[in-house]
Amino acid sequence: MEHITLLLGIVIITALVFDFTNGFHDTANAMATTISTGALKPKTAVAMSAVLNLVGAFMSVEVAKTISKGLVNEEGIQPEVIFAALVGAILWNLVTWLVGLPSSSSHALMGGLIGAAVASAGMGAVNGSVVVTKVLIPAIAAPIVAGVAAYLAAKVTYKVGKGMGEKTSAKGYRAGQIASAGLVSLAHGTNDAQKTMGIITLALVAGGAIAPGSNPPVWVIVSAGMAIAMGTYLGGWRIIRTMGSGLTDLQPQQGFAAQTSAASVILASSHLGFSLSTTHACSGAVMGAGLGRKGGVVRWSTATRMFIAWGLTLPAAALVASGAELVMRTGDIGVTAVALFLVGSCVAIWFISRRQVVDHTNVTEVAPAAAGEPGVVTTAMAAVAVPPIAGTPAAGTTAAVTDEAFKATIPAAPATPAAPAAAV
Numbered sequence: 409m410e411h412i413t414l415l416l417g418i419v420i421i422t423a424l425v426f427d428f429t430n431g432f433h434d435t436a437n438a439m440a441t442t443i444s445t446g447a448l449k450p451k452t453a454v455a456m457s458a459v460l461n462l463v464g465a466f467m468s469v470e471v472a473k474t475i476s477k478g479l480v481n482e483e484g485i486q487p488e489v490i491f492a493a494l495v496g497a498i499l500w501n502l503v504t505w506l507v508g509l510p511s512s513s514s515h516a517l518m519g520g521l522i523g524a525a526v527a528s529a530g531m532g533a534v535n536g537s538v539v540v541t542k543v544l545i546p547a548i549a550a551p552i553v554a555g556v557a558a559y560l561a562a563k564v565t566y567k568v569g570k571g572m573g574e575k576t577s578a579k580g581y582r583a584g585q586i587a588s589a590g591l592v593s594l595a596h597g598t599n600d601a602q603k604t605m606g607i608i609t610l611a612l613v614a615g616g617a618i619a620p621g622s623n624p625p626v627w628v629i630v631s632a633g634m635a636i637a638m639g640t641y642l643g644g645w646r647i648i649r650t651m652g653s654g655l656t657d658l659q660p661q662q663g664f665a666a667q668t669s670a671a672s673v674i675l676a677s678s679h680l681g682f683s684l685s686t687t688h689a690c691s692g693a694v695m696g697a698g699l700g701r702k703g704g705v706v707r708w709s710t711a712t713r714m715f716i717a718w719g720l721t722l723p724a725a726a727l728v729a730s731g732a733e734l735v736m737r738t739g740d741i742g743v744t745a746v747a748l749f750l751v752g753s754c755v756a757i758w759f760i761s762r763r764q765v766v767d768h769t770n771v772t773e774v775a776p777a778a779a780g781e782p783g784v785v786t787t788a789m790a791a792v793a794v795p796p797i798a799g800t801p802a803a804g805t806t807a808a809v810t811d812e813a814f815k816a817t818i819p820a821a822p823a824t825p826a827a828p829a830a831a832v
Contacts, residue, residue, distance in 0.1 A: 416615040418747070419487045420608055422494045424635040427604035429501040430513040431461065431639020433647065434600060437510070437670070437690035438592040440651030441663035441697075443771060447582040448589070450645075450768035456586075457593040458641035464597020465605075465633030479518060479543070480525045480610075481533050488736045488743065489524045490611040495750050496520030496729030502757045504717055508646040508654070508766075511717040512685035516725040517603055518543055523726025527733040546677060547685055547718075551692025554673045558693040561665035562700025569661065581660035588667035593640075595674035596686050597633065604632040645766045649773070651691065655714075656698030656706045666690070666697035688718065 438460075439453040448456070497516040504511040518539075525533040565581065605624040608631075612618045618625070624632075658666070670693040674686050691714060698706045732749075736742040 413487075413615060415487050415491075415743070416611060416617065418743075419491045419494070419611045419615075422491060422498070422750075423604050423608045423611065424631060426494050426498050426501070426513075426517065426607075427601065427632050427635035428639035428642075429498055429505070430517075430600055430604070431458075431636040432642045432644040433501050433505050433511075433513050433639075434596060434686055435640050435642075435644045436647040436651040437686045438589050438596055438667075440648045440690075441658050441666055441694065442585050442589040443648060444651075445582065445585060445658055445660045445663045447585040447660065447663065450648075450771055453589070454641050454768075456590060457596075458637040460590050460593035461597040461601065461640050462633045462637040464594040464599075465601035465629060465636065467594075467598045479535060479538055480521060481529075481535065485525060485533065485610065485614045486528065487611055487615045489528045489733060490521075490607060490614060491743070492524035492527070492729045492733035492736060492746070493517065493520035493725075494607070495732045495746060496523060496725040496727070498750065499728055499753055500721060500725045502754060504721075505644055505646055506757055506761055508650045509714055509717045510647045510651055510687045510691055511714075511721050512547070512687045514600060514603055514685045514687075515543070515547065515718075515721040517607065519722035519725035520729035521607070522722070523729040524733045526726075527730035547688060550673060550677070550685060550689040551695075553692075554670050554689040555692035555696030557669035557672065558662075558666045558696035559700045561669050562662050562697045562704075565661040565665050566701060579660075581664045584664040585660055585667060588664055588671060591671040592667050592674070592686075592690065595671045597636065599674055599677065599686055601632050601636045604635065605629055608632065645768065645771045646761075649766055649771050650710065650714075651694060654707065654710050655691070655694050656704065658694070658697060659701065662697040662701055662704070665700060666693040669693045669696070 435454055435457055438457045439448070442448045443450050443453050494517075497513070497520040500511070500516040500519075501513055522534050522539070569581075602624075605628050608628045609618070609622065609624045612625075612628075613620050613622065667690075670686075670690045673689045673693075677689075695706050695711060698704045732746045735746055
């Protein structure tokens, strides 16, 4: 194994911690629809996903090369910069997990890396063309392409299964969901596990442990695959609930269409070396499949919160990472302070999450806000509707007017004067 200094060892461990959070943060991408439709039990689903994530980590290193060789210039990057990038990415992952929003772990990592590199060496440390072509464009294109593909796939599945009985059709598509969920998990391993491989490889280059331009060593591939598999098995139940039932209500046909479309997009991007957000692809596919069924709806208020989180991911992680890098310039004291801040923040977020526990026992329950959430059309109609006259039933109700209610509308008769008291 390469010569590892204490600081470099801390960076590698922190990178594996990020990989672990990436695993439980993105479990929903593969298994949310499978769990919500009842195709697999929650614990079985995450165990299957963990194994296939591990297998997928060994299938390619193209995305790892994009992270380690293309996103930032290797020259002048120090291990402290990598550590700062990981601090920003981990904290964003945990905050979005706490509120149940499926944001991109990939963009959190890349945002942290960009922010720390700029704070350390200026704008010249970032390869702008790579950021645009292999990060930003895929971020916009992935949910659109996956959404359109899932929408069309859902239409086709309903048309093909039109002559089948509802139970027979659902049973068949549940089996298809299991296969497609496995494909998504495999694709997730080929894409997301490689990002940690790339960041560790970049740290090894920055620390002088390996030569610039090297591919990830075998031990890096194995450790990154194990970390993301363990995180996946833990299960990000909060985000699974949002993806499975918070965005839309899916039937097995739609779940199959969503997962197949997402897996195709992710595998294609991994082959091309695009650092795609699997969260963007899977979320877009879920929304597309939700609209692909006649009468299907998407809860756009939840989707809007998710879109906002997507837009904030890169700048938020970059801001935290740049601040951490500036603090670490003070030397060992700064590095220690940032490390303690990271540990303290993680512990605080975990304790906050215990106030309302979401796990495999209640993950399929729809949150009260989502269950009774009005749609966009309903809200708009309520805003322009004429207010009901006082004392009359609201529109859409069939309240009967009782005798008491009718009598209440008749003006009361004037009070009769009291008879004068008899004189003594």
